Structures are given as C-alpha cells and as structure tokens.
Amino acid sequence: MTPIDGYPILTTAAMRAAEEACGDPAMLMERAGAAVAAAVGRLAGGSAILILCGPGNNGGDGYVAARLMTAAGHAVRVAADDEPRSALAIDARRRWTGPVEPLGTALPAPILVDALFGTGLTRPLENRTAAALHRLADAASLRIAIDLPSGVATDDGTVPTMPPRFDVTLALAAPKPAHLLQPAARQAGRVRVLDIGVPVTGDAHVLARPVLPDPGPESHKYSRGMVAVVGGDMAGAAELASLAAMRAGAGYVLYLGEGQGPPHGLVRRRWSPDALDDPRIGAVVIGPGLGRGDGTGARLATAIGSGHELVIDGDALRLLDVDAPRTATTILTPHAGEFAHLFGKAWGSKIDATRMAARRADAVIVHKGADTVIAAPDGRVAVSAGSSDWLSAAGTGDVLAGAAGAMLAAGLPPFEAAGAAVWLHRAAAAVCGRSFIADDLAAALSRVR
Numbered sequence: 001m002t003p004i005d006g007y008p009i010l011t012t013a014a015m016r017a018a019e020e021a022c023g024d025p026a027m028l029m030e031r032a033g034a035a036v037a038a039a040v041g042r043l044a045g046g047s048a049i050l051i052l053c054g055p056g057n058n059g060g061d062g063y064v065a066a067r068l069m070t071a072a073g074h075a076v077r078v079a080a081d082d083e084p085r086s087a088l089a090i091d092a093r094r095r096w097t098g099p100v101e102p103l104g105t106a107l108p109a110p111i112l113v114d115a116l117f118g119t120g121l122t123r124p125l126e127n128r129t130a131a132a133l134h135r136l137a138d139a140a141s142l143r144i145a146i147d148l149p150s151g152v153a154t155d156d157g158t159v160p161t162m163p164p165r166f167d168v169t170l171a172l173a174a175p176k177p178a179h180l181l182q183p184a185a186r187q188a189g190r191v192r193v194l195d196i197g198v199p200v201t202g203d204a205h206v207l208a209r210p211v212l213p214d215p216g217p218e219s220h221k222y223s224r225g226m227v228a229v230v231g232g233d234m235a236g237a238a239e240l241a242s243l244a245a246m247r248a249g250a251g252y253v254l255y256l257g258e259g260q261g262p263p264h265g266l267v268r269r270r271w272s273p274d275a276l277d278d279p280r281i282g283a284v285v286i287g288p289g290l291g292r293g294d295g296t297g298a299r300l301a302t303a304i305g306s307g308h309e310l311v312i313d314g315d316a317l318r319l320l321d322v323d324a325p326r327t328a329t330t331i332l333t334p335h336a337g338e339f340a341h342l343f344g345k346a347w348g349s350k351i352d353a354t355r356m357a358a359r360r361a362d363a364v365i366v367h368k369g370a371d372t373v374i375a376a377p378d379g380r381v382a383v384s385a386g387s388s389d390w391l392s393a394a395g396t397g398d399v400l401a402g403a404a405g406a407m408l409a410a411g412l413p414p415f416e417a418a419g420a421a422v423w424l425h426r427a428a429a430a431v432c433g434r435s436f437i438a439d440d441l442a443a444a445l446s447r448v449r
Ligand SMILES: NC(=O)C1=CN([C@@H]2O[C@H](COP(=O)(O)OP(=O)(O)OC[C@H]3O[C@@H](n4cnc5c(N)ncnc54)[C@H](OP(=O)(O)O)[C@@H]3O)[C@@H](O)[C@H]2O)[C@H](O)CC1
Pocket: 015, 019, 028, 029, 032, 054, 055, 056, 057, 058, 059, 060, 061, 085, 086, 116, 117, 118, 119, 120, 121, 122, 123, 124, 125, 126, 146, 147, 148, 172, 173, 196, 198
C-alpha cells in the first residue's frame, strides 16, 4: 500500500495497454486479488468483511480476495447480483466456494469492500445496485473501494452515479484520473496504490514533493532570486503576493505600487514604465490586485516585453491574449472561471483541457481548484491531490502567484517551479488548519519551505 505522490496517472486505455504488455491476465488478477486480500486483511483487523462483486474483472478481484482472505482465517461474505461475464471473473467466481448473497438482502458487515465496478464502468449504476451499495456502506465502519469507488468515471472524475464516501481506495497498479479529479476524488478517501507487478509510465503524474534549492555559504539576496511584483488598484493583493514570494524563499522582493508599511524587508517603489529594467530581476508577478482600470494593459505589456520570466495571475489573465507570441517563460495561474475566459469551453477531463491549453498558450498552466492541474507545453502534467477545502478564501491565489514567482526566480524550470509552488501552498494550508486567512497562509510558507 503506497501513497500516490509521484505516481504516473493512467487512463483506462493506458491501464489496459500496460496490463496487456504484462502477459498472462489470469496471473494479474490473482496478483491483484492477493494484494487486495493482504491490504484489506490488514485494515480489517479481526472484523467481519462483506465483499460486493460486480460482473467484470473488478468483481473478479473481489472473488479472488474473498477466497484468499477466507483461507487466511478472516470472516468473509460475498454479495453479488450479476453473474460474472468476463472469462477471468467467471473463473474467479468458480473458485470462490462460499455462498453469494443477493445485494438487496445482504446484511451489513463492519468492513465493506466495493468490488462492483472499476475501470470498465460504462453507464450509471442501476438504482437497486446503487441503493444496496449506499445502504451497506452507511452501515459499515470502514469502507474500502477496490480500484475505484463504483459509479465514478475513471478518466475524467465525473460521477455518473454518486458513490458513498469511502475511507480508503486501493488503486491497482496506478492512480487513475478519478482518484485525483473532483468530484470523484472526494469519494475515494485515502488512495493507496497496490503494486501488482504492472510497470506503469506516462507523462501525467501525481504531484510529488519538490526538490528545492537551499542557500549555501556563497548565497546572497540576488542569487536566492529577485522577484518583482507589479501592483495596481488593490494594494493588498499584490502585497500578499510579495509577502508570499519572501516567505517562499526569494532573497529580494520588489513591490511596484502604492502603499506603505510592513514587512520592512519588502522593497517598495512606485510603478514606472522602466521599473522592470533591472537584469537582476529573476521573475515578475503580475495580476494580483492589478485591477482592470486605465494603464493596467500597459503594465502587462511592459511585463511581457521585459523578457523576464513571468507569473500571470488574476486580473492580468483577463487582459492577456494567450495566442499572442511571448518570448519569456510564463506561468499562468487561472481558476476555473479565468480558464474558461482564456480558453473557452473545456474539452475532455481537466487533465486533457489543461494540457491542451498549455500547448496553445505555450506556457505552464496552473489550473487551480480542489484538484489543481499543472501542465507544460510539452505535454507533462502534475496533479495535486488532497488540498485543504479552507483554501477557498480571498487572497489564497495571490499567495500562490507569489510563491510561483519565488520558485522561478530561484532558478527552477517553469513546470517544476509551478509544481513546487502548488506543493508549498498546499503544505502551508495543511499546517494552518481551519478558517485561516491568506496572510496566515503566506506566513506559513516559511514553515513548510
Ligand atoms: N489494473 C490492473 O492491472 C488490473 C485490473 N483488474 C481489474 O479489472 C478492472 C477492470 O475490469 P473490467 O472488466 O474492464 O471492468 P469492470 O469490472 O469495471 O466492469 C465491467 C463490466 O461491468 C459492466 N458494466 C459497466 N457499467 C455497468 C453498469 N453501470 N451497470 C451494470 N453493468 C455495468 C460491463 O458490461 P458492458 O455492458 O458495459 O459491456 C462489464 O461487464 C479494474 O478496475 C481492476 O479492478 C484485473 O484484475 C487485472 C489487473
């Protein structure tokens, strides 16, 4: 049972291709069932287990696990409505010698294992199946989904049928998009990968802890990275971005706008058209608090023309022409509304849509949300799992933009810089707990850096 950080994310088709490349499918199901049996056995302790089996290979995994756990001394019952249809599942069912109860009348058990549907779900669950799943899940004290909660669409994280909320989902071989994308991801609970000997690769990964450069004896403020934050109508937002850049590790942050006061380490200067003419600037952050008034378009044009690496956020995203050529490395940080404004109606999953947008804009895109997706123009994707719902507050996006500026100025390539900023932002939110404010979040970056 491995945490998912850093794992490749596989779609249904990619998972099938990986399985096929592995040879004997019966051996794979036996391995999957054995891995499930070991994991569920550990989670269950001595409690009784009820396994719900569907007609496909997800159900087949359930029958194999039931057989192996019974042999290991666990109290296991099986419930199913449909006879198995795939050859593998038929064989797995044949080798389960215990009774199979109807779903509708099965009594609950403390440990519920959902092996109804996995990657092969093609339509909503029948009402009676969904009702039985919810009834039995509600009565259980631990709910475990095999591969995926039954009812979610593997490749885009939509929910043709809303499953119960599981405590643990055991992803076979690799996480799938539905383990990360909302609303499905919420229902999966903690996701752990079971290694079943299928090698998996891909260009989309679960965001992993970044390797961040630490200062050394030779370091000085400019070598740690100089970030310029372009201010505008709302000083507070740009100041938050500035503070976040400092807390994320930038050696020198220059705030170009109105306003006075702490922190005293922040260098304040009025905006002027030549304000960015400093070769020591490593990254420019523009958008937080920029506003949409007169002169904001000119500030954005100056930032883009400066040739410095860019983080474009907030109001600047409303002014940006994504198709206009830019020479500088760019990170764009849209939330869903800004993404729709920039790129129109999304096609496919959030992963697909963000990847296409990154190609089109020739920029790294941080498509924010409870399931933040980061994509690079070369097709690489990282998805952030498990961020705090308390991040849904004003100013948290400004903090992310500032952190991204610090990572760029520190010399990280843009895809890695964006991923590092998202990681730090999420980690800072985790240490802040509940009902924190954006200022707390910025301050907490120092604790997780
Ligand atoms: N990852 C691995 O290496 C391994 C994964 N395994 C497991 O296999 C499943 C995928 O198995 P598959 O048989 O492709 O799919 P499912 O078990 O999810 O279900 C497909 C069957 O269910 C029918 N179906 C689909 N949707 C519904 C629905 N809403 N209601 C009723 N029936 C439904 C479908 O029939 P069709 O009519 O759509 O053709 C199929 O009969 C994967 O998730 C893993 O658990 C293997 O063990 C090997 C290793």
